[in-house]
Structures are given as C-alpha cells and as structure tokens.
Amino acid sequence: MSITTPKKKLPRLILLGSLILPLLSACNSGPDTSEALSHLSRADTYAEQGQYRSAILEIKNAIQTEPENVNHIARLGELYLELGANKQAVELLEPWLKDYPQAVALPLARAYVEERKHLSAIETLALANPESSDEKLEASLIEAKAMRLSGDVDGAVTAYRDISANYSTSVDAITGLIESHIQQGNARTALGAANDWLASHETTPAVLYLKGLAQYQLDELEPATATLTNAVTGMPTSDMFLPLRGQLLSLLSRVLTEQGKITEAQVYGRILAEQTDSGAREQGEAVIAAIQAGNFDEAKTMLRDMRKLDPDNEQLALMLGTLSAGTGELEEGAELLSGNLDPETTPTRFIRASTMAQIDVGEREEALATLERAVKARPNDNDLLAMHGVLALSMPGQEAAGVTSLSKAISNEPDRTRLRIALARHYINNQQTEQALGQLRMAFTTQPADWASTAIYLSVLIDSGETREAEDVRDSLINGYGNEPQAVLLAAIADGRMGNSGPAITRLEKLTTDNPNMQPAHLALANLYASTDNSDKAVEQLLAAAVITPEVxxxxxQAGQLYASNHSVEEVQQWLGTVAETHPPLAPNASLLSALIHIQQGDVEQARTLLEPMANEDNPIGYRAYGQLLAAESVLSAQAEDYSTALAKAAEAIAIQPENVGFALLPARILITEGKNTEALEALQAAAETHDNHVAILMAQADLQMNQQQDQPATELYEQVVLAQPNNVVALNNLAWLLREKNNSRAIELASRASELAPEAPDILDTHGWVLHLGGNHAQAKPIIEKALALAPDNAEIQAHLKTINEAL
Structure with a gap:
C-alpha cells in the first residue's frame, strides 16, 4: 500500500504553492509569469475534478513556459505520486536534487520509498529540511515506511502509532500501521486498528481496502466482500485508473471467487482486465511457454522483439539478460542485467543472475558492489547474504565482510550447511582450524547425512590430528547410517587415512560388490590398493571406475599412470591396446592416451595417425590433444631449422588452445632459436597483452631483454614478476644481479631471499655471495661462494668470484 496524500489535499497544496511561489523566486528562475499562473490555476481545477491527464498537461505547459522553475517540477512530481506513477516521479525529480534539495528532496524521498527503495529514501530525506507541519508529517511517514521495508516492522508499528497520536486524522499514518500489523501476520490486530479509526473518522477507501484485506486473511469472506464493495463505491471518479482502484478490484474479485460468486467476480475481473495490456500478457505467457519447452532461442527472439516496442521495460530486460547469461551469451546478459537492475528492489533471482554474469565476464568488483547495496537494503534476505558472503570471501580485503554476511545468514537459517562449509573453507585457508571445525561440527550435528560437509569435517579432523573425534564421527556413520552407501564410503576413507587399511579395504570391497556403479567407491578402493603396494588390484578398480563414465x-x-610406474613404455602401449579391446567404450580415450605417449616419445607421426580422427571441436579432449601434437611438431620443426613450418604449427596450436600460455610462448622461442630477437620480443609483447601480463610471459620478456643487455626494461619486468610471485627464485636472483651496483642493499635483500628458497642452487648462492662482496661484506660472502663452488666445482665464474673475494680479505 503506497503512502497517499488524501484526495482533497492535492489542490490545497497546489494553491498554497501558487501563493508562496513569488517568495521562493530567489531559489530558481524568478517569479511566475501570468501565463504560468494561468496553467497552474487550471491544473488545480482539473485535479480537484479528477481530470488528472488535463492537470498533468497544464503543469507541463507551465514548465514549458518556465523550464527552470523547480517548484513546477516539484508540483508535477507530487501529482505523479498521487497517481502512483512513482518511477516517473523519480526520473523527474532526481536531476534537480543536487541544486534544489529543499524543493525536491521530500517528494523524491517519498517516490523512492513508494518504489521500495528505502535506502535511497532515507539518504534523500537527510537532504530535506521539513519546516511546516505537513512536511514534518510527510518526513515521519517516509521514515516509518522505510523502517518497515527494511524489515524492522516492530519499529515501524511504534513509529506509526506515534505519528497517529500526533496527527490523528492522517490516513497515511493509519494505513501504514494497519499494513505493518498485516506484515507481522497480525490480521486480527490490523482489523481492530481499522475499525477503531473508521469509528471516529470519515470513511476512506484506503482504510477500507486494508480492513477488507485483514478480513480476507481471517477467512471472513462475507464481511470482506461488504467492506471492499463499500471501498469501490467510495472511490472518487477520475480519468485515470488509480492504483488503489486496481488493488480493490483484484482483491474483491478474489474474495468473490472463493465464495463461489463467479459471475460477480468476472465483472470486476473484466474491469481490471480492460485496464491492463492483454497483448503484452499474452506475449509474456508465450515466452514462458517457450522457456519451459526448452526453446531458449525462440524465447530470446520474442523478448528482443518485445523490447523494441517497449525499450524502457526493465522486467523484459532482466528476463532477457537472465536468459542470455544462462545460455552462454555472457556479455549481453551482464549488460542487460546490470544496466536494468536496482539493488534495492530487483528480485533476488535477477540479482543472482546479474552477479554471476558479471563474475563470468571479470566484473567482480561491480558484482560485489551490487550485492553490498542489495544486502544493505534487504539485510535479512538470506540468499543475498549468502551470495555476498561467498563472493566477498574470494576477494582480497573483503574477507571480513564475507564472514559477517555468512555468519548472519547462518544465524537466520542454522540448517544451511553449505554456508557453513563456505565459512569453514575460508577458515581452513587461513589456518584457523578451530573456527573451521566449529562450523563443521554444527553442520554435522544439524545434518549428518549431508555427505559433502561430513566428508570435509572428517578430512579436517584427520589433517589436524583429531583422530579420536574422527573415530567418533566414523562410528556414528556406521551405527546410524550403516545401510547408506555414502556413509560407509566416508567411514572407509576415514579409516584408510587413519592407517586402518584392513577394515577400510574390507568395507570398500563389499561396497563395490554391492554397488558396482558407485564410482567414488572404486576410486577410493584403488587408492587404498595403491597405498598398500597392490598396484594390479588398484588398476582393476580404476578401470571399473572408468567404465562407469567412459567419456571421462x-x-x-590414473590407471595408465599407475601401470606405467612398474612397466616399460612398450608394455603400457600394449596394455592400452588390450583395454581398448576388452572395454570398447574406453577405446577412444585409450587411443588418445596412446597418442600422448607417442608425443612424449617424439613419435609424432604415429601420434598424428591416432589423433587426426579426433581433431574436431565436437571432441574437446581429442581436440586439445591434437593441439599438444601441433606444439610438439612445432618444436621438432624448429630443431630441424624449418622455422616457417614451426611457426605455422605453433599458430595452429594456439588457435586450438588460445588460453594455453605455453603455446603462446612458442613463437617467441622459435624466433629466438632463429636469432630474431627483435621479432621475438614483439611476439612476447603481443602474448602479454593477450594473456593479461601472465607471469610466465613477463619472465620470458625479462630474460630476453636481460640477455640483450637491456637492463632497465628487464629490471622493470622482473619487478612485476616479484610483485606477483614473491617466491619466484629466478626472478629474485636476476633482479638482484641487475641491481647489484645500482641498488646494492636491495640486491642483497633479494639475493638473500632467493638463497633461502634455493639453498642448494650454486648459481643462486653465487649471486648472493657476489652482491655481498660488492657491498663490502667480503667475510660474509666467502662461505656462501665456497658452498656454491662445492656444489659446482667446475664453474669458472664461481671460481673467479671466490678468488676475487679472497684477495679482498
């Protein structure tokens, strides 16, 4: 129910505005002209008669006469609000807020709260300075409704009662109070409040509507019909279909239908239908039918056509955006959703679709900002809290906010174990084992049959040495869920991890016999067999698991790798051939693995024979393997100094796997081998742009420029690498070497870190010792260089460095 100014109040406000306008002229464009006053006077008359279209036209004419007069704008906004055109009021008033807050802040705040944007309403209301009694009443009503919309219904009830005590004739105060009682589920209290007010005040349709709603919720259908009929009869005549009239007709039609008075209900339903766009409704139903039938392209086409006719329809944009994002058109989906989404009011399902699309296109900060605003507006919406919490936990610097949101969601719904898992994973990643276990214990206590959370619980217990508690959990699974395969599986895995291989194997052998298609059980048994040096049985179990999902x-x-651990390459190839014969569904993947072995052995011709039939996009794994073949052929061609072929093969491999950084480096490496360092550097710069300055590419650029004695750009690149990977030993070492004379103290610090990370690497130790020597620390440098020489006694450069240091001592 909207905050409505009483019907007779609007003309009085407009006339009052006409009288005081000259006093406000210093705040806008000057006093009204006689032409503008004439338009405003006619607008007052039309509004009083219920001819709102004509009233709107007259005020717009006044605005056209005096386009800079903010009071005309505010007056039109008030009229929009009277008619329930809240969105139009927002769009009209927003541009004027910055320069004229005193004139537009109050009506704009009211428009926001009617749009259910309670945060924006309160933020805007703070800019207003209500002075008159009517303005103070309006501000109080806005605050009360914002409180109710935010979920603080008890506070809203108190606020509305206080307002009613001070403004006993305020219709908006009593309707707000009644609505709050209904929102609390206190229909009986709401009905009492309505009756008390009507007993001492003039009958008002808005109050009658809410009284009828309360009666309907109490299943008092006959009294509800009488009340709503009186309300419809009492509605003032107007040339526009007012929102309250629509609400009355809709509820009355529903009540009559439930009474079995179908004919009367149809009369009111027909009146209501005449005021709605039946064509748009039919199109919407066709879209929903297409979606339900899985005809997503057809549904998107219809939505796009509908948007051409109604480009400002946010609901159409949100539906199309959700559908586009869900069918892989991420950019269109993200743009439509984020561009038409209001975090304060948009339904949660659309916010979820929007944030997922934004994350998929790399707009994580924007997604988080949307969720932050949405959570602030709807602080008790658990779905929003969960989305915000999970996303915030994944973003540096936002973890605390994520913990807060997830903790609140869990407090609201303790049974949502998946949220506890998300919070537990965060604690695990931050080495906060006790906090993680606290969440996992609660999850297990609440829902022990949530196997995913129980599996994590057991794993954390065992990893942290809490074997007694892990044994208790295992026993409770066996005793309480002994007939549940998942429970037996978890108990067996726990036993295996705690060193109880015998009982674990026994349980899993029975489990796989009783449930031959339970793949996780076969995989767990294979791991146990492998850990107990029974590789043959492990291979058998892995093959049994492979047959269950032959396309994976x-x-x-895994079976091939295990078989290869104690067999020759030739024996592995023979084994793969046997697997293909005895398990035909596994033949394609057996051939693919055979081809990969041929590639590793340099037998690209045989690999090509096997892979060429799979080299199509319909077979993603085979297609990627074919990319590996092309990369291998590229390297072999470069070794044979057939550089043009090598570059062509590399380009083909990159086309198949454009995201593969190793493939992206191939052209530069071929060019370096060919001696074309300038072209190689250009290729690396292009690859860096394509792969968002991937560290491996930056390293290759830095190495090349260092070798070309381009010390300054090499230094800058190594700095980027060290910033991204503080423990990159090569980058630390090379940067220390480049800075050995320019910034010796920094070089010593970098070289020291490198030698700590790689204490047995002679080149790293040599750099560390040498930069110490250059800084005058000869005694400290000597043992480090001596160790480097002991590790590489034939290295002439290290020998020379040690000699120089000895001479300096």
Missing part, C-alpha cells in the same frame, strides 16, 4: 578420461589416465 581421468580414471583411465
């Missing part, structure tokens, strides 16, 4: 290469690849 992982289990077969």
């Amino acid at each position: 290469i992982g289990p077969l690849q």
